[in-house]
Amino acid sequence: MSISANDPNRKTWLEIPENSDFPIQNIPFGVFLTRDDVITIGTRIGDYAIDLGALHQLGYFDGIPLTDDIFLQDTLNDFISDGKKTWRLVRNRIADIFDENNTALKENDDHRTRVLFTLDEIEMQMPVQVGDYTDFYSSKEHATNVGSMFRDPDNALLPNWLHIPVGYHGRSSSIIPSGIPVHRPQGQTMPADADTPVFGPSKRVDFELEMAFITTDANHIGEPIPVDEAEDYIFGMVIFNDWSARDIQKWEYVPLGPFLAKNFASSISPWIVTMDALEPFRTESPKPEKELLPYLKYTGKKSFDINLEVSLEPEGGSEETITRSNFKYLYWNMSQQLAHHTVNGCPVNSGDMMASGTISGSTEDSFGSMLELTWSGSKPLKLKDGSERKFIEDNDTVIMRGHCQNGQYRIGFGEVRSKLLPVYQPKKK
Numbered sequence: 001m002s003i004s005a006n007d008p009n010r011k012t013w014l015e016i017p018e019n020s021d022f023p024i025q026n027i028p029f030g031v032f033l034t035r036d037d038v039i040t041i042g043t044r045i046g047d048y049a050i051d052l053g054a055l056h057q058l059g060y061f062d063g064i065p066l067t068d069d070i071f072l073q074d075t076l077n078d079f080i081s082d083g084k085k086t087w088r089l090v091r092n093r094i095a096d097i098f099d100e101n102n103t104a105l106k107e108n109d110d111h112r113t114r115v116l117f118t119l120d121e122i123e124m125q126m127p128v129q130v131g132d133y134t135d136f137y138s139s140k141e142h143a144t145n146v147g148s149m150f151r152d153p154d155n156a157l158l159p160n161w162l163h164i165p166v167g168y169h170g171r172s173s174s175i176i177p178s179g180i181p182v183h184r185p186q187g188q189t190m191p192a193d194a195d196t197p198v199f200g201p202s203k204r205v206d207f208e209l210e211m212a213f214i215t216t217d218a219n220h221i222g223e224p225i226p227v228d229e230a231e232d233y234i235f236g237m238v239i240f241n242d243w244s245a246r247d248i249q250k251w252e253y254v255p256l257g258p259f260l261a262k263n264f265a266s267s268i269s270p271w272i273v274t275m276d277a278l279e280p281f282r283t284e285s286p287k288p289e290k291e292l293l294p295y296l297k298y299t300g301k302k303s304f305d306i307n308l309e310v311s312l313e314p315e316g317g318s319e320e321t322i323t324r325s326n327f328k329y330l331y332w333n334m335s336q337q338l339a340h341h342t343v344n345g346c347p348v349n350s351g352d353m354m355a356s357g358t359i360s361g362s363t364e365d366s367f368g369s370m371l372e373l374t375w376s377g378s379k380p381l382k383l384k385d386g387s388e389r390k391f392i393e394d395n396d397t398v399i400m401r402g403h404c405q406n407g408q409y410r411i412g413f414g415e416v417r418s419k420l421l422p423v424y425q426p427k428k429k
């Protein structure tokens with residue numbers, strides 16, 4: 001089945017701002033609360049949020065095998081379970097409904113009022129209920145930088161790194177959508193030159209510039225997913241800010257890896273951009289530096305050219321970009337990650353989220369965390385307002401954005417924006 005929704009020549013009857021992340025060729029999926037306090041599944045074209053539950057009730061998806069309530073839910077999990085063929089039929093149909101040559105909805109005032117919302121009338125929610133969350137560590141540049149700072153510059157990359165897409169299991173309970181503020185975590189740290197640990201607010205709160213993919217039901221327990229079939233089970237992607245507390249991390253991570261330094265919050269962009277929409281932006285991954293074991297060898301282009309950037313906005317100040325990177329720099333691609341994750345028979349379900357690990361480029365202006373940008377605080381960033389940052393300060397807002405661009409159109413993710421609040425204070429009773 002062709003992806004007619006990707007037709008670069010298609011125009012819509014909706015007004016689209018120039019350089020929008022959401023032209024009619026994007027058609028992402030999300031969940032939002034409407035002006036009437038109803039939760040619905042929707043898509044976005046330009047600056048309009050579109051209620052798919054209403055469209056379905058009005059018969060616009062007739063002929064596509066969908067249950068009556070598939071879009072009247074507070075998560076996308078069931079729709080994602082329907083599989084790739086259904087995602088593609090629905091996306092193609094949405095493109096048709098909003099095509100400039102289709103007058104059915106365009107000229108029906110009553111239907112339009114029920115289906116279309118402006119962004120200030122809605123509030124984005126978590127798009128899926130995340131059952132399980134895994135964080136990989138797939139940027140060679142990031143792993144090398146962190147290994148140099150936390151361990152030994154001469155042996156920065158551990159011996160397994162070039163053979164295994166290294167990862168760990170995180171917490172899904174603290175994954176939150178853009179716009180929700182995060183409190184500075186407290187925890188246990190070992191100050192330099194001390195011999196007993198102390199408890200208090202983390203002094204080294206950081207972001208990690210990552211992307212995450214969302215899976216459908218992929219396998220039964222015991223059944224590995226072959227690397228070249230892995231993409232059939234990936235619904236789409238979001239931008240992922242994996243908030244981190246570096247001082248807590250440094251003390252706690254031996255020998256089992258990250259724990260409380262990572263699971264206090266991770267923030268995501270709320271619109272899931274489908275793999276179908278990203279199809280025109282396929283590109284090569286870096287060449288493997290070691291012979292890969294057969295289950296990790298893939299054919300074709302399995303990475304995507306996605307421009308990424310992080311901005312910082314101090315309280316009352318203006319936003320400035322502090323780094324630019326690209327998803328295509330990742331050494332391990334999503335197909336290898338999913339093949340590796342399931343090679344032992346671990347089951348993967350609809351709504352599972354797998355993050356890439358911090359995406360750093362090879363140059364200092366493309367590093368994906370403050371830890372790397374300031375080299376563990378030794379080279380503070382100077383901001384336009386004259387202040388300096390080693391890590392993220394209370395009331396700073398971190399904004400991440402991502403988009404693909406070719407000669408024909410731009411497909412973007414919007415943004416994930418979150419403010420770091422001071423340490424949580426219990427409310428007085």
Ligand code: MN
Binds near residue numbers: 135208210242357358
């Ligand atoms: Mn991470």
